[in-house]
Amino acid sequence: MALIKPIEIRNTGFLAAYWRLTHCQIDHxxxxxxxxxxxxxxxxxxxxxxxxxxxxxxxxxxxxxxxPDLHAVxxxxxxxxxxxxxxxxxxxxxxxxxxx
Numbered sequence: 001m002a003l004i005k006p007i008e009i010r011n012t013g014f015l016a017a018y019w020r021l022t023h024c025q026i027d028h029x030x031x032x033x034x035x036x037x038x039x040x041x042x043x044x045x046x047x048x049x050x051x052x053x054x055x056x057x058x059x060x061x062x063x064x065x066x067x068p069d070l071h072a073v074x075x076x077x078x079x080x081x082x083x084x085x086x087x088x089x090x091x092x093x094x095x096x097x098x099x100x
Contacts (some may be wrong), residue, residue: 001079002046002100007039007093009053016053017098018043021078023055026070033070035078043100057088064093 001021009016016039024035039053046052058081062070065081083094 001075003079003082003094003097004042004100005036005097006095009039014041014053015038019056019082019094019097020046021075022052024073024078026073028070028077031061031070033057033062033065033073033078037082037094056082056093058076058082058085059088060085 001055002018002084004017005019006015006017008014018040020040022036024033026033034057036055036057038055040046040050040052060079060081062068062072064085065073065077067073067077083097086092
């Protein structure tokens with residue numbers, strides 16, 4: 001699973017168009033799920049083992065994820081949250097992204 005949306009990386013002219021979940025950490029004590037979507041120029045680049053471009057970070061509670069608790073976190077829930085919630089930088093990056 002991944003999201004398709006071209007996003008320019010830090011005003012460099014480089015585009016990441018293929019966004020894949022690369023990291024997830026559940027902090028039950030703090031009540032948050034922290035996860036990152038890593039950007040790649042394309043699916044082919046990711047499948048070739050290339051390193052991701054800078055990632056987009058999220059830090060969300062179970063309620064923000066639309067879940068009863070953090071024990072219910074799934075990969076699908078994280079991608080859905082990336083579409084519906086702003087990232088840590090306050091930007092809603094993926095509301096119109098396509099599924100890959």
